[in-house]
Amino acid sequence: MIVSRDPQLTEIVLLSLQVSGIALLFSTLIGVPLGALMGLSRFAGRRFAIVLLYTGMGFPPVVVGLFVYLMLSRSGPLGSLHAAWIPALFTPGAMVLAQIIIAVPLVAGFTMAAVMGVDRNLRQQVESLGATSWQSAMAAITEARAGVIVAIIAGFGGIISEVGAVMMVGGNIEGKTRVLTTAIVLETRKGEFDLAIALGVILLSLTFLSNVVMLRLQGGTIDD
Amino acid sequence: MSETLYELRGITKKYDKRSVLRVDELDIERGEILALVGPSGAGKSTLLRLLNFLETPSSGSIRFHGEIFDAARQPSLDIRRRVTTVFQRPVLLRRSVRANVAYGLRLRGERDADARIDETLAQVGLAEMAHQPARTLSGGEAQRVALARAMILRPDALLLDEPSANLDPYNVGLIESIASDLNQEQGTTIVLVTHNIFQARRLAHRVALLLEGRIIEVADVERFFTAPSDPRTRAFTRGEMIY
Numbered sequence: 001m002i003v004s005r006d007p008q009l010t011e012i013v014l015l016s017l018q019v020s021g022i023a024l025l026f027s028t029l030i031g032v033p034l035g036a037l038m039g040l041s042r043f044a045g046r047r048f049a050i051v052l053l054y055t056g057m058g059f060p061p062v063v064v065g066l067f068v069y070l071m072l073s074r075s076g077p078l079g080s081l082h083a084a085w086i087p088a089l090f091t092p093g094a095m096v097l098a099q100i101i102i103a104v105p106l107v108a109g110f111t112m113a114a115v116m117g118v119d120r121n122l123r124q125q126v127e128s129l130g131a132t133s134w135q136s137a138m139a140a141i142t143e144a145r146a147g148v149i150v151a152i153i154a155g156f157g158g159i160i161s162e163v164g165a166v167m168m169v170g171g172n173i174e175g176k177t178r179v180l181t182t183a184i185v186l187e188t189r190k191g192e193f194d195l196a197i198a199l200g201v202i203l204l205s206l207t208f209l210s211n212v213v214m215l216r217l218q219g220g221t222i223d224d
Numbered sequence: 225m226s227e228t229l230y231e232l233r234g235i236t237k238k239y240d241k242r243s244v245l246r247v248d249e250l251d252i253e254r255g256e257i258l259a260l261v262g263p264s265g266a267g268k269s270t271l272l273r274l275l276n277f278l279e280t281p282s283s284g285s286i287r288f289h290g291e292i293f294d295a296a297r298q299p300s301l302d303i304r305r306r307v308t309t310v311f312q313r314p315v316l317l318r319r320s321v322r323a324n325v326a327y328g329l330r331l332r333g334e335r336d337a338d339a340r341i342d343e344t345l346a347q348v349g350l351a352e353m354a355h356q357p358a359r360t361l362s363g364g365e366a367q368r369v370a371l372a373r374a375m376i377l378r379p380d381a382l383l384l385d386e387p388s389a390n391l392d393p394y395n396v397g398l399i400e401s402i403a404s405d406l407n408q409e410q411g412t413t414i415v416l417v418t419h420n421i422f423q424a425r426r427l428a429h430r431v432a433l434l435l436e437g438r439i440i441e442v443a444d445v446e447r448f449f450t451a452p453s454d455p456r457t458r459a460f461t462r463g464e465m466i467y
Contacts, residue, residue: 125315128276128383129328129373130305143318 016179020160023099031104035111056105062164068098090171098165103155114147229254235284245437257414259428267437268417272383312386314370316358324358328377344376364395381413
């Protein structure tokens with residue numbers, strides 16, 4: 001089946017990458033600045049915010065799925081608005097939203113830990129060289145880049161492999177919202193173990209390949 | 225030459241409620257090397273942070289470049305960028321030596337300074353190491369990168385916080401001669417914090433003794449060492465300081 005390049009399979013793989021890729025992009029744009037802010041600044045309630053963030057890192061996807069389901073359903077607080085920017089339930093948009101909620105705490109949490117590990121005197125040093133507070137935060141993120149990339153990898157790992165949320169808000173609709181993980185569940189239930197295993201191998205290979213790409217981004221920092 | 229660069233008046237600095245610095249009056253002349261000496265915890269580094277506008281005084285004012293700054297009035301970015309500090313322990317970025325030296329210029333949006341970077345690297349004797357990762361350098365080399373990174377900015381005031389503590393004599397000598405050249409050739413005002421009174425004597429035009437956050441005495445270097453007016457200065461310069 002892998003060899004025959006089934007168009008349906010291609011569709012499933014592409015949708016998986018698309019949903020998790022877009023979700024990861026948004027999670028990075030939100031999670032990295034959020035994590036850096038929490039790691040670098042001191043504000044009232046920071047400890048509580050960190051506990052919330054750590055809790056978010058362990059969100060069960062199926063609970064996130066339930067939450068997004070309730071929010072987006074026709075009578076839910078978001079679904080009832082019928083606004084164009086709010087994705088409808090059982091669409092890839094809803095899946096992206098759920099995966100963002102899963103990945104943001106992961107990206108932010110690991111980013112926070114990474115920037116907190118940067119030499120505390122770095123900020124004083126770069127500010128003395130004339131950095132604005134923005135430039136100083138950028139310097140901390142750049143110094144912690146190996147850790148920030150791990151944060152992004154963790155976010156990706158968390159969403160490409162999750163099944164609970166995409167199943168719940170996507171519905172595993174053939175040709176529309178079926179992704180690799182939900183397809184594996186379905187094929188296993190049907191007793192199509194060969195197909196399920198093949199899908200599993202594809203999922204693992206995709207994760208492996210994406211990590212190879214990320215590692216290249218980490219570049220020389222791994223070795224020094 | 226006798227134009228003042230800094231005028232400090234009634235400066236105090238408190239952390240929580242603990243007072244760490246109290247400078248009633250201190251003028252720093254443009255083009256001089258002023259050494260701040262005194263035991264640990266005397267407030268020398270705190271004073272440097274105030275001069276670099278990294279912290280604000282709890283009370284009092286600092287006049288710099290004709291403008292007065294205090295707890296309420298912070299200098300603009302342009303003014304703040306007229307000063308920089310080389311700290312005791314250099315924090316280098318995980319980049320090449322060259323990128324570290326270029327860093328302050330890049331913060332200012334200057335990208336075409338290749339010749340200047342090469343020249344500065346040569347001045348500190350690191351031209352051959354330009355492309356090495358900065359984290360692989362020895363302590364003395366790292367400190368020279370920190371010095372190059374600061375001096376390439378051509379600051380009005382260069383603040384040196386124990387720049388050669390824990391370094392070998394070769395690097396101490398190198399750093400001292402770079403600082404001295406910078407002062408003589410470019411007229412850079414240097415404020416040097418040091419534990420080492422011999423270093424103060426070699427480099428400085430004037431020396432100030434700080435004890436427990438207060439300036440005990442400021443005098444020209446010769447007078448400070450040969451005919452100090454305060455008995456505590458005499459005790460300090462003779463290594464008899466008890467505190």
